Amino acid sequence: MASESKPTVLIIGGLGFVGRYLAKYIHNNDLASEIRIVDKQLPQLAWLAPEFAEVCTQERFYQGDMSREHTCEKVLTRADGTTYDYIFNCGGDTRLSQDDEIYKQRNLKLSTTAARVAARKGTKCWVELSTGAVYKSDREPSKETDKLKPWLKLATYKLEAEEELTKIEGLNLVILRLANVYGEYGSKVIATMLCMARVYSYLGEEMKWLWTKDLRSHTVHVTDAARSVWTAADWYCNGKKNWDGSWGSVPVFNIVDHGDTSQGDLQKYISKIFGIKTGFHGTIVSSFARMNLGSAVDEENDEVLQPWGDLLNEAGITRPGPINPYLENELVKDDDFSLDGSRFEAVTGFKYDVPKVTEEGLLQIIESYKRLNWWPPIDLKKEEGSA
Incomplete structure (x- = not known):
């Protein structure tokens, strides 16, 4: 041409x-x-x-x-x-x-x-x-x-x-x-989840989600x-x-990709990547959180932000990039984000190169953070010692 x-x-x-x-x-x-x-x-x-x-x-x-x-x-x-x-x-x-x-x-x-x-x-x-x-x-x-x-x-x-x-x-x-757009160097929804998981790995605690594993969070x-x-x-x-x-x-x-991404999918991959227990809060806790969402989110942020800062300090990371485990109220809503993308493919012939979120894909995101020195590395010796 x-x-x-x-x-x-x-x-x-x-x-x-x-x-x-x-x-x-x-x-x-x-x-x-x-x-x-x-x-x-x-x-x-x-x-x-x-x-x-x-x-x-x-x-x-x-x-x-x-x-x-x-x-x-x-x-x-x-x-x-x-x-x-x-x-x-x-x-x-x-x-x-x-x-x-x-x-x-x-x-x-x-x-x-x-x-x-x-x-x-x-x-x-x-x-x-x-x-x-x-x-x-x-x-x-x-x-x-x-x-x-x-x-x-x-x-x-x-x-x-x-x-x-x-x-x-x-x-x-x-x-x-x-x-929800995700990928290498991304700083939105999935990035927040990965940073939170890094904190829970550091603390040696279980990471729990509100609502249910079936809540849709569709991706591309x-x-x-x-x-x-x-x-x-x-x-x-x-x-x-x-x-x-x-x-x-x-x-x-x-x-939107073909993965029908849900909280359960992300929970499964994160548990495997970080070697931590993950799960979902029961109905009573989720119902309370629904009525007091601001307080529930503030409490979660209080738990994860200081350890995240400690992780960065221990790793000597002074410019940590745009990623962090801070939860926005709107990110924790009990709302399905679920799209049908068939029209675009039928009309234009478009094909997705990355049809769904995978464990490998999440690992690639973490590796991209490491390349720019945004990510506090996992202390394997500490983990082995506490195993």
Whole structure:
């Protein structure tokens, strides 16, 4: 393919978890004639692993707040006066339990402000990354046509952004609703569980979960998430093959692996990896926690944060990276996160390279933390002595 026939690409939030993997995927496979990365934070502060250095270069990077219209005008205008063919919005604040104003500014306003400029300038495809938590929580996997009832505050504003984007005239929009994204260098849900398990291994105590082993926490590996983003744009700009008009004018897709991941799966793998006893609190404890969730989470954090600090000190780790065992209230909700991703595969032909969470996959995540000196190593002699 001649370079001039390849699309030009802008990645908003290109230093974020999915954004950096997307940039790496496009770069490694020579898919674009130009890659531009914009993010609020600097690369030096983004905890980038060495393998991203060749991708997230200074020449490609622009630091800016895309919730501001003048920044959008500047970033979305290329040197020749045109805009980018594909714009991927991987930006926004994905932390849990933040104030409403943070989500309004960093998610809702960012998406709508930048998308309006993109539509006016004629971008060929805007891919918006949203979350599967916009659906009503249900054990049965949610399809794109199912009831929408966000059960996370972040999801409330992600859904509002979706709705506002569909109203922007001329915006060539695709919406992707992602499951829990995990993988090497990740710092979200599974990372928190791994850090907690490391603490319980250190303490020699049993690690227990609230609720039940059947609670769904569906997942997608970050490399598959990144490929799905590119696949969506490429599919859209090449005729939207297999798109059924009865599904609506704006393509919406769930992005989720085939693993039907549950708390029980994670518990089983963690028990084996760390050699600790794991289990679930009984009905009485879980019922009490449901009525007093804030207190239950605070108590758990009190138990794990100091030992985590001790572990880091003992290992001489002074810059521990973005991972820790701190639990957010919203992370402990008794809500199934369960998605049906069959539409995306049927329409685009996409195949998942990592179809489910595995013990090996979790070990690879831990190894990635070790490479960047984020992870306190296990003292094998101590463990052998206490066995």
